[in-house]
Amino acid sequence: MSRFAPEVLPARGVQFPLSVSVLIVGAGAAGLTAALAARDAGADVLVLERDAVPQGSTALSSGLVPAAGTRAQAARGIVDTPEIFARDIQAKARGHAEPRLVVTLTTTIGPTLDWLADVHRVPFSVVEGFLYPGHSVLRMHGTPKRTGAELIVYLGDATARAGVDVATDAHVHALYVEDDQIAGVRIDRPDGTMEMIGCGALVLACSGFGGNAGMVRQCIPEMASALYFGHAGNQGDALAWGWGLGAATRDMGAYQGHGSVATPYNILVTWALMMEGGFQVNAAGQRFSNEHLGYSEQARAVLAQPGGFAWNVYDERRHMLGLEFEDYREAVAAGAIHSAPGMRELARELGLPEQALADTQNAVEDMVNGRQSDPWARDFSAKPVLKAPFYGVKVTGALFHTQGGLLVDDSARVLRAGGAPLPNLFAAGGAACGLSGPECWGYLSGNGLLAAIGLGRIAGSSAAATSRFRLP
Ligand SMILES: Cc1cc2nc3c(=O)[nH]c(=O)nc-3n(C[C@H](O)[C@H](O)[C@H](O)COP(=O)(O)OP(=O)(O)OC[C@H]3O[C@@H](n4cnc5c(N)ncnc54)[C@H](O)[C@@H]3O)c2cc1C
Known part of the structure; x- marks a missing residue:
């Protein structure tokens, strides 16, 4: 002081x-x-x-x-x-x-x-x-x-x-x-x-x-x-x-927030995972926003979820992209990143409700394939569907700078x-x-x-x- x-x-x-x-x-x-x-x-x-x-x-x-x-x-x-x-x-x-x-x-x-x-x-x-x-x-x-x-x-x-x-x-x-x-x-x-x-x-x-x-x-x-x-x-x-x-x-009142800080590790997890087709769910296994609007406002959206947490869900292809970033590699080394051969196994690994996460994945797949549109207006059509094995990390929202x-x-x-x-x-x-x-x-x-x-x-x-x- x-x-x-x-x-x-x-x-x-x-x-x-x-x-x-x-x-x-x-x-x-x-x-x-x-x-x-x-x-x-x-x-x-x-x-x-x-x-x-x-x-x-x-x-x-x-x-x-x-x-x-x-x-x-x-x-x-x-x-x-x-x-x-x-x-x-x-x-x-x-x-x-x-x-x-x-x-x-x-x-x-x-x-x-x-x-x-x-x-x-x-x-x-x-x-x-x-x-x-x-x-x-x-x-x-x-x-x-x-x-x-x-x-x-x-x-x-x-x-x-x-x-x-x-x-x-x-x-x-x-x-x-x-x-x-x-x-x-x-x-x-x-x-x-x-x-x-x-x-x-x-x-x-x-x-x-x-x-x-x-x-x-x-x-x-x-x-x-x-x-x-x-x-x-x-x-x-x-x-x-x-x-x-x-x-x-x-x-x-303006600031840069970020909706993807691995918790409790306090390591930034790159937003590239979301931009390339990953999605965020809350403790109920449900999406709650358009992740493509930006990571800054996502801090507020994540903090508004039960407990102030969310989980990034993605697959091997996006995981490989993440590995290009030093902080993502740190998150892997710290044990923050979880993987599993199927979505239900991933839900168990992350402590999320299995059926709800599987339903969310199916809904996202439908949006990628144009069978339904996103209630939060995200355009899923440009990126391929997630393929097993799947990955997940628990994150929170943070204030980065004013x-x-x-x-x-x-x-x-x-x-x-x-x-x-x-x-x-x-x-x-x-x-x-x-x-x-x-x-x-x-x-x-x-x-x-x-x-x-x-x-x-x-x-x-x-x-x-x-x-x-x-x-x-
Ligand atoms: C995790 C994270 C990731 C980010 N990623 C990006 C990114 O990729 N791209 C991007 O554009 N922005 C990013 N930002 C924001 C970016 O870091 C800041 O906008 C930028 O660094 C601000 O630069 P600055 O020189 O103004 O401040 P700073 O880099 O914070 O430097 C200010 C310096 O002033 C010193 N100081 C303060 N008060 C005094 C005093 N009274 N006397 C003497 N010294 C003092 C401090 O000790 C500090 O060293 C990120 C921020 C965080 C936290």
């Missing part, structure tokens, strides 16, 4: 023994990308990270970033444009995503991934084999292992090569302000010492408030008692400072409630309001890292341009 609450204090008379052009709070994907962009623009940059090792939610994530028009897509013959991507984002958010930000991010994220690959040696390739819910084109990009743990290592190595300093165990608590300009910050060290650091511009890349149970209770009451699967250090500090400065916030946050302009500058920008304050990633509309159903897969990496680059280069202290 921290000794200090985040605060905004007057800068008049405060001394900053060290100053840099661009100061960045948080060393996740947003902070490290902002650092690379600011450094490329010639600024001296310092990243401040509260933890001993930079990880954030980025390292916990699957590390997949959606982008349109990348060279990685072109190399695989995939035709995609910012316009198609923007349509997919707005379709998922039912038109509630901030339109200006949608255009900005869908047009810049492709060149940003190419820049990270070419200039900073982050080797992105397209994830193929299945479409994530809501994406009309293959556009999820990942590093070779498809993990956020690997992505953060690539970004960390790139910042080291670029000569960016990352100070760890550096918990930012206070922002110092004069005439609306951020003059610097105070960091608190684990040994109780404090340091004052001045800046020409400040980038808030310290993510959202998923780790702050009080804020979740207040802003997202439906997830107050759900498992939080993101980084515990994301305590909503950017929002607290923003409110202290009169900044505007938006969509505070999507509401500080409103920013096209330069990632933080906006006041009246619409005017704060001159040298920027936000990216989970600190900024995302593209998911007001609730969980608006989250299109990858919106998290899209805002982290996309806004991170914009914030870093804008902060460098704004900064009053430039390198000689």
Whole structure:
């Protein structure tokens, strides 16, 4: 538990023994990308990270970033444009995503991934084999292992090569302000010492408030008692400072949930199983939703079932697909994944009612073969029927990260409630309001890292341009 609450204090008379052009709070994907962009623009940059090792939610994530028009897509013959991507984002958010930000991010994220690959040696390739819910084109990009743990290592190595300093165990608590300009910050060290650091511009890349149970209770009451699967250090500090400065916030009830976390193991089970023909049942062995709407809103649907649990049911072909994902392999190793030669045997293995599960399987088979339609309007026709042996895993719903946050302009500058920008304050990633509309159903897969990496680059280069202290 921290000794200090985040605060905004007057800068008049405060001394900053060290100053840099661009100061960045948080060393996740947003902070490290902002650092690379600011450094490329010639600024001296310092990243401040509260933890001993930079990880954030980025390292916990699957590390997949959606982008349109990348060279990685072109190399695989995939035709995609910012316009198609923007349509997919707005379709998922039912038109509630901030339109200006949608255009900005869908047009810049492709060149940003190419820049990270070419200039900073982050080797992105397209994830193929299945479409994530809501994406009309293959556009999820990942590093070779498809993990956020690997992505953060690539970004960390790139910042080291670029000569960016990352100070760890550096918990930012206070922002110092004069005439609306951020003059610097105070960091608190684990040994109780404090340091004052001045800046020409400040980038808030310290993510959202998923780790702050009080804020979740207040802003997202439906997830107050759900498992939080993101980084515990994301305590909503950017929002607290923003409110202290009169900044505007938006969509505070929005979040990325996930309806497929193996329980009691707490391991993510890929949604590819559902997209490729698997289905979810509750303790009564019955389906309860259209699994293809998205994994985010499925968190709420699963938590509404008896006990807050569901079971993913699929077959050997989908199991083999799952094995391509590191966390699924972990789930297998942990004993979370069950298999059986028939559906009734699987029901026994999972502790579900045999007849009900067999009936559900028969109904799904009828939907695949066009003999009946799904009461939840899922289209089963595109994927083959499940074939024995069958597989199952008990899952629950979880909160992955928050999507509401500080409103920013096209330069990632933080906006006041009246619409005017704060001159040298920027936000990216989970600190900024995302593209998911007001609730969980608006989250299109990858919106998290899209805002982290996309806004991170914009914030870093804008902060460098704004900064009053430039390198000689
Ligand atoms: C299990 C899981 C899977 C996911 N998979 C995907 C995916 O495949 N694709 C996708 O797009 N999104 C995914 N997400 C969401 C994604 O992880 C986040 O949207 C993204 O990582 C946010 O990046 P960020 O840099 O803003 O925050 P973070 O990576 O969380 O970094 C913020 C950093 O700020 C630090 N910090 C906080 N407060 C302070 C302070 N006061 N002083 C100093 N440092 C501070 C934190 O310690 C942290 O290191 C997933 C999330 C989870 C939990």
